[in-house]
Amino acid sequence: MEFETVIGLEVHVQLNTETKLFCSCPTSFNEQENINTCPTCLALPGALPTVNREAVHKAIQFGKSVNAKINKTSKFDRKNYFYPDSPSAYQISQFYQPVVENGILNITGKQINIVRAHLEADAGKSIHEYDGSKVDLNRAGTPLLEIVTAPDMRSSDEAIEYLKKLHSIIRYINISDANMQEGSFRCDANVSIRPKGDDKLYTRVEIKNINSFRFIQKAIEFEVERQREAWLDGVYSRDVWQETRLYDSAKNETRSMRSKEEASDYRYFPEPDLLDIELSDEVINLYSQIPELPDQKAERFQKELGLSEYNSIVISSSIELARYFEDLIQFGASSKMATTWLTVELLGRLNKLNLDISQTPINSQKLSDLIKAIDSNTISGKAGKDVLDYLFENQISVSEAIKRLGLEQISDDSSILSIIDNVIAQNSNKVAEYRSGKDKLFGFFVGQVMKLSGGSANPQKVNDLLKSRL
Numbered sequence: 001m002e003f004e005t006v007i008g009l010e011v012h013v014q015l016n017t018e019t020k021l022f023c024s025c026p027t028s029f030n031e032q033e034n035i036n037t038c039p040t041c042l043a044l045p046g047a048l049p050t051v052n053r054e055a056v057h058k059a060i061q062f063g064k065s066v067n068a069k070i071n072k073t074s075k076f077d078r079k080n081y082f083y084p085d086s087p088s089a090y091q092i093s094q095f096y097q098p099v100v101e102n103g104i105l106n107i108t109g110k111q112i113n114i115v116r117a118h119l120e121a122d123a124g125k126s127i128h129e130y131d132g133s134k135v136d137l138n139r140a141g142t143p144l145l146e147i148v149t150a151p152d153m154r155s156s157d158e159a160i161e162y163l164k165k166l167h168s169i170i171r172y173i174n175i176s177d178a179n180m181q182e183g184s185f186r187c188d189a190n191v192s193i194r195p196k197g198d199d200k201l202y203t204r205v206e207i208k209n210i211n212s213f214r215f216i217q218k219a220i221e222f223e224v225e226r227q228r229e230a231w232l233d234g235v236y237s238r239d240v241w242q243e244t245r246l247y248d249s250a251k252n253e254t255r256s257m258r259s260k261e262e263a264s265d266y267r268y269f270p271e272p273d274l275l276d277i278e279l280s281d282e283v284i285n286l287y288s289q290i291p292e293l294p295d296q297k298a299e300r301f302q303k304e305l306g307l308s309e310y311n312s313i314v315i316s317s318s319i320e321l322a323r324y325f326e327d328l329i330q331f332g333a334s335s336k337m338a339t340t341w342l343t344v345e346l347l348g349r350l351n352k353l354n355l356d357i358s359q360t361p362i363n364s365q366k367l368s369d370l371i372k373a374i375d376s377n378t379i380s381g382k383a384g385k386d387v388l389d390y391l392f393e394n395q396i397s398v399s400e401a402i403k404r405l406g407l408e409q410i411s412d413d414s415s416i417l418s419i420i421d422n423v424i425a426q427n428s429n430k431v432a433e434y435r436s437g438k439d440k441l442f443g444f445f446v447g448q449v450m451k452l453s454g455g456s457a458n459p460q461k462v463n464d465l466l467k468s469r470l
Contacts, residue, residue, distance in 0.1 A: 001232065002196040005224050006204075007159050007189060008151035011166060012144045013176045014122065014184040015058050020141035021121045022049030022092065022274075027143075029182055033127075033136040041121075041141035043088030048273050051076075055143040056277060058175040059099045059119055060287040062145060065169050066114055068103030070288075072279050076119075076271040085124035085135050093120035093146075095268045099277065105169075106295070107161045113150040120144050145175070151190065151201065156220040160213050163187060164317070168294050171319045180211045187216055191223045193231065206244045207254055219247035223254050297322055305335040314343055320357045327364035333371040341371050345388055362391050369398040377458050383407040410457045413465060416449070419457065420469050423448045434470055445470065 020027055023040035039047035063070045077095040098118035105112045122144050124137040147166065153159045167185060170178045178185040192204040205223060210216045223245070230239040245254040292300070294316045301312035315325045321342075328338040346367060350360055370391075374384045379402055390401045402408055410416060423445060424431055434441040449462050 003193045003224075003228055003231070004196050004198070005154055005156075005220075006151045006192045006194060006201065007153035007156075007220060008204075009149045009153070009159060009162065010188040010190070011147045011163070012122075012186045012188075013062075013147065013170055013178065015055050015143040015145055016174070016176050017052055017054045017058070017143055019052060021052050021055055021119065021143035022141055025141065031138055033134070034138060036138040037140070041087075042137065049092065051274060051277065052143060055119055055145075056099060056279075057283075057287045059117060059145055060279070060284060061173050061175055061290055062117055062147070062170070063100035063103060064288045065173050065290050065293060066103030066105050068114060068117065069101045070279065070284050071097060071099055071101060072284070073097065074099040074118075074277045074279075076274045076277075077268045078271045079120075080267045081265075083123055084133070085126045085137070085140070087124070087137060087140060091120060091123070092271050092274070094118035096270075099279075105162060105165060107158060107165060110152070110158070112152045112158075112162050115148050115150050117145055117147045120146055151192075151204075156217045156224075159189065159220060160217050163213060163216065165294070168317055168319070172293055173290050180213075183211060186211055189216060189220055189223075191220055191227070193224060193227045203240050203242055205240065205242070205254075207247055208244050208257065210247055215247060215249050218249070218252055219254060222247075222252060226254065294322075301325075305329070307335065307339060311339050311343060315339070318357065324357055324360075324364050328368045328371070331365055331368035333368040334375065337371045337375060338368075341367060341384075341388075345385065349388070349392060361395070362388070366391060366398055373398055373402065377460075378402065379407050380455070380459065382455070406454075407456065410453055413461065416453075416457050416461050416465055417469070419449050419452050420445075420462075420466055423452060424469060431470065442466070442470070 014027075017027060019025060020041055023038050025036045025038050025041055028036065040049055060070055062068075074094060075097040076092050079091040079093045079095065080089070081091070082089045095118075098116045100117035101115070103114035103117070105114060122139050122142040124135055124140040127134045127136060149162070153162060167178050170176050170185070176184050180186075187210050189207045189210065190204045191207060192202045194200060194202050205227070207219045207223060210219055227236070227240050230236045241259070243259050244257045246257045247254050298309075298312040298316040301307040301316060302309060307315070314321075316322050325338060325342055328342065329335060333341075346360065346362060347357070350356065367388075370384055370387055373379050373387075374381055379387065383402075383405075386405060386407060387398065387401045390405060391398070394401065396404075427445070427448070430441055430444060434445070445466055446459075446462060449466060450457055450459070453462075
């Protein structure tokens with residue numbers, strides 16, 4: 001029996017405002033516990049919230065980046081539930097009328113519908129230690145934008161492609177640092193299966209708060225297999241029910257956390273302490289001015305710089321990578337060489353060290369200098385790889401690295417001819433064979449010249465001058 005996977009995603013993005021959603025406490029990360037708090041985010045009696053307009057502006061920017069509808073009037077609602085790290089025992093969110101609705105995000109071969117993106121206040125953080133549990137409320141009240149898709153994805157690969165594209169857009173428009181390790185970009189995955197050809201939506205399971213693309217993919221794949229086995233064993237109705245599950249990365253499994261609440265369980269009602277958000281055309285237009293997005297940048301790279309579709313997508317997938325590439329071009333590197341040395345040589349070395357482009361020890365100016373040294377025949381491409389390796393370990397200039405390694409390429413005719421004449425004198429028998437028609441011996445002479453030059457002779461000049469001498 002064949003099954004189809006059905007996936008919908010909810011992503012919580014922590015907005016990079018200076019202050020919290022409903023008070024003026026800072027949102028700075030990694031501070032002493034409970035220091036960034038006030039009567040409002042501690043939900044003390046009589047303290048009233050005020051909406052952070054910058055959070056609203058960032059929500060508008062996101063809406064425009066996914067071609068969504070921006071509601072001129074949006075409202076806050078009170079979502080009632082008790083968690084130890086939620087001091088108010090409710091969450092101020094947007095349920096009935098969010099600020100953003102009906103957006104789209106394109107991935108390979110299909111369109112993912114974004115049903116809504118709404119503002120809400122984050123909870124605090126529970127800290128579990130050997131001597132008990134503690135609560136840090138520094139994060140309580142931090143502005144979140146929750147982005148909810150329709151159940152449009154049919155595999156873990158599609159889910160990850162969507163998430164990476166969404167992550168990239170958020171970084172491009174700079175509404176969040178989207179740091180997954182620090183919890184600025186968190187994903188809940190709603191997963192179900194159904195027999196192939198069936199249009200019905202069956203029981204969905206929510207996998208909560210996963211903070212890496214690799215773990216999200218593994219969690220979805222485990223859950224799909226768990227549900228498939230339950231269906232085939234005839235215990236689907238017993239073992240698969242609407243619940244929230246946690247993913248254990250050490251055991252690569254999902255575990256039941258609690259039954260999944262329906263909207264009615266939260267007793268939503270309009271937030272009595274906040275007025276509606278009214279957006280004028282002027283405000284919407286002002287915050288609709290967004291920078292060039294990944295798809296647009298990739299298209300420009302192809303049209304203006306002649307990049308292949310594949311390379312343009314790779315380079316534009318990350319704002320840091322795109323900026324690095326654009327800097328290489330600005331510093332004088334050719335687009336073809338910049339593409340190769342960035343995507344193959346530099347990224348290859350960074351991947352082996354488990355680093356990303358923001359952590360590279362080679363800045364764009366230095367890599368551009370290296371590329372120009374190769375283009376000008378100061379060093380060969382092979383020597384350039386040795387220089388790049390050396391620069392990873394030594395904070396020096398490209399020219400200094402070339403000198404230390406003794407890799408400067410010999411390009412003047414007289415020096416190369418001197419080496420060629422030496423090789424010809426030492427191999428008179430082979431010269432005679434070559435001149436009698438054994439053309440394949442040419443490679444032998446090239447190899448001897450390169451060997452005598454220590455690999456530093458300009459290969460093209462060696463070929464040209466050797467042919468002339470022979």
